[in-house]
Amino acid sequence: MEQGEMWAEAVSQAAVAAEMLAAGYVLYRFFRPFAEKKRGALAAGTAYSVAMLVLYILPKNFSRFSAYGMGILAALAVFSRLDRKRYGQKVFLAAVFFSLRWLTWGAAEILYDKLYRLAEESRFMLDHPDMWLPLYAVMCLFYVAAGTLFTGMAVWSVSRAFAGKYSDMTGKELLVMSSPAFVGVVGYMILWYYRSFYIRTTGEMPEFYDILTLLYCLAAVAAMAGSVVLYEKIRAGQDERLRNELLAAQLDSIRGHIAQVEELYQDIRGIRHDMTNHILTLEGLYQMDRATEAERYGRELKTELSAMAGEIGSGNPVTDVILQGIKKESEKRGIRFESGFHYPEESAINAFDVSVILHNALRNAVENVPTTAGGTEEPYITIRSYQRRNAFMIEVRNSFCGSLRWDKETGLPATSKKRAEGHGYGLINIRRVSEKYFGDIDVEQCGGEFRLSVMLMLE
Numbered sequence: 001m002e003q004g005e006m007w008a009e010a011v012s013q014a015a016v017a018a019e020m021l022a023a024g025y026v027l028y029r030f031f032r033p034f035a036e037k038k039r040g041a042l043a044a045g046t047a048y049s050v051a052m053l054v055l056y057i058l059p060k061n062f063s064r065f066s067a068y069g070m071g072i073l074a075a076l077a078v079f080s081r082l083d084r085k086r087y088g089q090k091v092f093l094a095a096v097f098f099s100l101r102w103l104t105w106g107a108a109e110i111l112y113d114k115l116y117r118l119a120e121e122s123r124f125m126l127d128h129p130d131m132w133l134p135l136y137a138v139m140c141l142f143y144v145a146a147g148t149l150f151t152g153m154a155v156w157s158v159s160r161a162f163a164g165k166y167s168d169m170t171g172k173e174l175l176v177m178s179s180p181a182f183v184g185v186v187g188y189m190i191l192w193y194y195r196s197f198y199i200r201t202t203g204e205m206p207e208f209y210d211i212l213t214l215l216y217c218l219a220a221v222a223a224m225a226g227s228v229v230l231y232e233k234i235r236a237g238q239d240e241r242l243r244n245e246l247l248a249a250q251l252d253s254i255r256g257h258i259a260q261v262e263e264l265y266q267d268i269r270g271i272r273h274d275m276t277n278h279i280l281t282l283e284g285l286y287q288m289d290r291a292t293e294a295e296r297y298g299r300e301l302k303t304e305l306s307a308m309a310g311e312i313g314s315g316n317p318v319t320d321v322i323l324q325g326i327k328k329e330s331e332k333r334g335i336r337f338e339s340g341f342h343y344p345e346e347s348a349i350n351a352f353d354v355s356v357i358l359h360n361a362l363r364n365a366v367e368n369v370p371t372t373a374g375g376t377e378e379p380y381i382t383i384r385s386y387q388r389r390n391a392f393m394i395e396v397r398n399s400f401c402g403s404l405r406w407d408k409e410t411g412l413p414a415t416s417k418k419r420a421e422g423h424g425y426g427l428i429n430i431r432r433v434s435e436k437y438f439g440d441i442d443v444e445q446c447g448g449e450f451r452l453s454v455m456l457m458l459e
Contacts, residue, residue, distance in 0.1 A: 024049030040083035088169035104150035184220035316343035340384035
């Protein structure tokens with residue numbers, strides 16, 4: 001082999017290695033926003049580059065389809081092993097990158113062929129045939145740079161369209177969303193086959209197929225990004241519908257509480273109507289020196305009044321009923337419940353909005369307090385409210401064993417339950433109500449305690 005051919009071979013091998021390393025880096029940048037930790041995406045990109053290099057070095061010749069497929073499977077396996085969440089989403093990302101790898105580097109190869117042919121036929125190269133090796137090196141560099149740039153732009157467009165980076169996909173969603181990637185690869189392979197056949201048959205560059213292939217690659221990438229945008233809009237609409245349905249159900253529950261309050265007041269009015277008779281009865285018993293019976297009658301009357309009025313007085317009948325209901329349920333579960341909540345009097349805060357906050361906050365607390373708080377500590381739930389200038393604060397605390405997983409999309413603790421069943425929207429609804437009053441919520445875990453703070457601006 002002549003020295004020039006040896007240098008050309010070295011440049012070719014270096015270009016192939018650079019292409020595989022660049023593809024692995026782009027894959028890492030593609031996976032990074034979807035990974036809980038950086039090392040998972042970095043390991044996936046590294047696994048892809050290493051797998052592609054090993055397949056290239058092996059003496060057995062693999063087709064490009066097989067090589068690309070094994071490379072992305074290696075990356076997917078490593079990514080799934082180090083980041084054990086949202087497997088459906090990971091499969092989708094792998095399918096998209098597999099398709100984009102073909103489309104973008106194919107477009108770069110067409111441009112490479114066109115520019116290389118123009119450069120070879122230029123007057124300068126005809127007058128300087130000794131410059132073919134530098135030209136070849138420059139064109140290889142252009143090919144790697146163009147392929148990296150095209151793939152980077154394509155994965156950026158898909159990643160940018162994918163708003164729900166921390167939500168998983170169901171099997172049906174994965175099948176539908178992966179269809180554009182599959183169609184893109186199949187269509188590209190058909191066009192590339194006819195392009196290669198035309199070149200081998202005529203020895204000329206197929207202008208028509210090249211333009212058609214470039215347009216197809218652009219359309220396929222746009223279709224994948226567009227399908228993600230459409231998917232996100234549908235998912236956002238479903239989330240909004242579920243939140244509204246849950247909120248409507250809570251409002252119906254609060255209306256039921258109001259009906260209970262009205263019944264309570266009817267009973268109280270009835271007792272007030274009969275109070276004269278009760279007083280006369282007590283006076284008669286004392287006049288007849290039947291003090292024991294009078295005391296027993298008084299205790300029974302007091303018990304009846306307490307049962308009707310409830311033990312909690314927050315300053316608002318609706319919140320009274322909600323707090324009383326949570327107290328009873330907590331006592332049944334062996335949870336100590338303490339209330340220091342007082343409704344803000346003479347404020348513009350709507351009782352319905354406060355009820356939504358209390359209902360969601362205390363319901364979450366009851367469902368997440370362990371039956372035993374650990375050691376000898378009694379499981380508990382406490383709620384209190386206070387005012388600082390024009391800010392009305394509601395603070396809910398409950399015993400909590402375990403650790404929280406944070407949803408990076410919402411900044412709130414992630415739920416292990418399915419949102420499709422209506423779970424996971426309690427804190428979101430509380431935040432929506434607080435934002436209505438130009439406030440916000442804060443969540444923290446300190447030791448064995450979970451704390452939720454809600455701020456509402458009174459003016």
